[in-house]
Amino acid sequence: MTAPEATGGVAEERAVGERRLHPVTPLRRAWAPIAVIVGWAVHDPDQAQRQLARLTTTTLLLGLAVIVPAAALYGFLTWWFTHFSVTDTELRIRTGLLFRRTAHIRLERIQAIDVTQPLLARIAGVAKLRLDVVGAEKKDELAFLGEREARALRAELLARAAGFAPETAHEVGEAPARELLRVPPRVLALSLVLTGATWGSLIAALVVPPVLWLATHSLWTVIATAAPLLGTAGASSVGRFVAEYDWTVGESPDGLRIDRGLLDRSHETVPPGRVQTVRIVQPLLWRRRGWVRVELDVAGSSNSVLVPVAPREVAEAVIGRVLPGVIMPIAPREVAETANGPVLPVVVPGLSSFARPPARGARWCVPVWWRGYGVAVTGAVFAARRGLLRRQVALVPHAKVQSVRVTQGPWERVWGLADVHVDTGADKTVTARLRGAGEAEELLRGQAERSRTGRRGAVRDRWMVGG
Numbered sequence: 001m002t003a004p005e006a007t008g009g010v011a012e013e014r015a016v017g018e019r020r021l022h023p024v025t026p027l028r029r030a031w032a033p034i035a036v037i038v039g040w041a042v043h044d045p046d047q048a049q050r051q052l053a054r055l056t057t058t059t060l061l062l063g064l065a066v067i068v069p070a071a072a073l074y075g076f077l078t079w080w081f082t083h084f085s086v087t088d089t090e091l092r093i094r095t096g097l098l099f100r101r102t103a104h105i106r107l108e109r110i111q112a113i114d115v116t117q118p119l120l121a122r123i124a125g126v127a128k129l130r131l132d133v134v135g136a137e138k139k140d141e142l143a144f145l146g147e148r149e150a151r152a153l154r155a156e157l158l159a160r161a162a163g164f165a166p167e168t169a170h171e172v173g174e175a176p177a178r179e180l181l182r183v184p185p186r187v188l189a190l191s192l193v194l195t196g197a198t199w200g201s202l203i204a205a206l207v208v209p210p211v212l213w214l215a216t217h218s219l220w221t222v223i224a225t226a227a228p229l230l231g232t233a234g235a236s237s238v239g240r241f242v243a244e245y246d247w248t249v250g251e252s253p254d255g256l257r258i259d260r261g262l263l264d265r266s267h268e269t270v271p272p273g274r275v276q277t278v279r280i281v282q283p284l285l286w287r288r289r290g291w292v293r294v295e296l297d298v299a300g301s302s303n304s305v306l307v308p309v310a311p312r313e314v315a316e317a318v319i320g321r322v323l324p325g326v327i328m329p330i331a332p333r334e335v336a337e338t339a340n341g342p343v344l345p346v347v348v349p350g351l352s353s354f355a356r357p358p359a360r361g362a363r364w365c366v367p368v369w370w371r372g373y374g375v376a377v378t379g380a381v382f383a384a385r386r387g388l389l390r391r392q393v394a395l396v397p398h399a400k401v402q403s404v405r406v407t408q409g410p411w412e413r414v415w416g417l418a419d420v421h422v423d424t425g426a427d428k429t430v431t432a433r434l435r436g437a438g439e440a441e442e443l444l445r446g447q448a449e450r451s452r453t454g455r456r457g458a459v460r461d462r463w464m465v466g467g
Helices: 025-029 031-043 045-054 057-080 119-124 147-161 166-172 185-193 196-216 219-244 284-289 312-322 359-365 410-414 437-457
Strands: 005-007 010-012 083-086 090-095 101-106 110-117 126-133 140-146 178-182 248-252 255-260 265-270 275-282 291-298 305-311 330-333 353-355 374-377 381-386 391-397 401-407 417-424 429-436
Touching: 025 057, 025 140, 083 147, 101 126, 110 119, 110 147, 119 126, 126 147, 140 147, 178 312, 185 219, 185 305, 196 219, 219 305, 255 312, 275 312, 284 291, 291 312, 305 312, 359 410, 359 417, 359 429, 374 429, 374 437, 381 429, 401 437, 410 417, 417 437, 429 437
Parallel strands: 330 353
Antiparallel strands: 005 010, 083 090, 090 101, 110 126, 110 265, 126 140, 178 248, 248 255, 255 265, 275 291, 275 391, 291 305, 353 374, 374 381, 381 391, 401 417, 417 429
């Protein structure tokens, strides 16, 4: 990357031209004053109704004649005073009508850049960029840019973050992607039908309101309860179908790209080396078809789903792109008992089986459900399994383990059991439950050593060549 130019002994970056957002942006921001009025009316509907009753037709028309132009002026001014520019080392976003704010986003700290298009934005031919930055609690965004400009800017930023010189970064263009997976709409719809959460929320929405009506005869109580239940049922079925429609996973030099959405289209990227945990989830009704869902924990990113539904073999192939060299542990087995306690799962370069908790004590700590727990350690990952009806396997690369802890409750202490907790860089914890006390201590010591050695060959968390 070109070094900053120096002027008068003080390092200053080369002058760059500032750019404005797309001219359609004022229409988005003009709604802010109107949204304030609507929010007040929703917050205090009785007072709003009394105030509206006092207004004459003339007064109402005069109010609209003032509010609409004021909102339009506000939208225009906020757009006019918003600029962005790209320097040799950072992206600068300058905003503020009354109070000025300038965000300096270092290019090497960018983890992901997503291109999203809400429905109206798709109609207008614009898009917004959302940037995941190390250490930032929320994403900065540029909304809106022309669709082509948004993709070109994304490619340029990623090229600079990868180390391309500023003179050539804008010529690199978006790196090509090779499709790995596409979820057919029929499969997605059927998977939602076979998900217990969908039926559970729907049954609750149909059963609870009538019961409340019989108990209280209060219409407002029924409405206040039914509305969120219906919203939950819709979000778990129709909402997920709309959000995950045409889910496509592609492989490119800058990571795995995810394109999805029926109404709002989203173009996301799973950054290389930033994945902390991979979870493979399999609801009960999916087992006969061999389907699984793959979820992620990505440090500093909101990406949480990699594959909404796919055959296990296909999903494991995609996981292999996120965690190179990882092979899924095989089905669980009982832990062999010896005079010195349970035998630990064997650490091998590729494949290991899940070891269930020792039956002698685990069945008293967690009756029946103890059979769903398991742990396995391979040369690449620490794997923990839980769940009998809804199975879930969590894979944590050794290099991503931040700390390891062993905890032991009073009842577990009676039966000589303990839990092993593995903390990751995404502020998440994976737990191997109900391990023998000696096994837990050995897992603790072994995992600490594997974490140290694993970081030496870890995949870098910077962008690779290309954008």
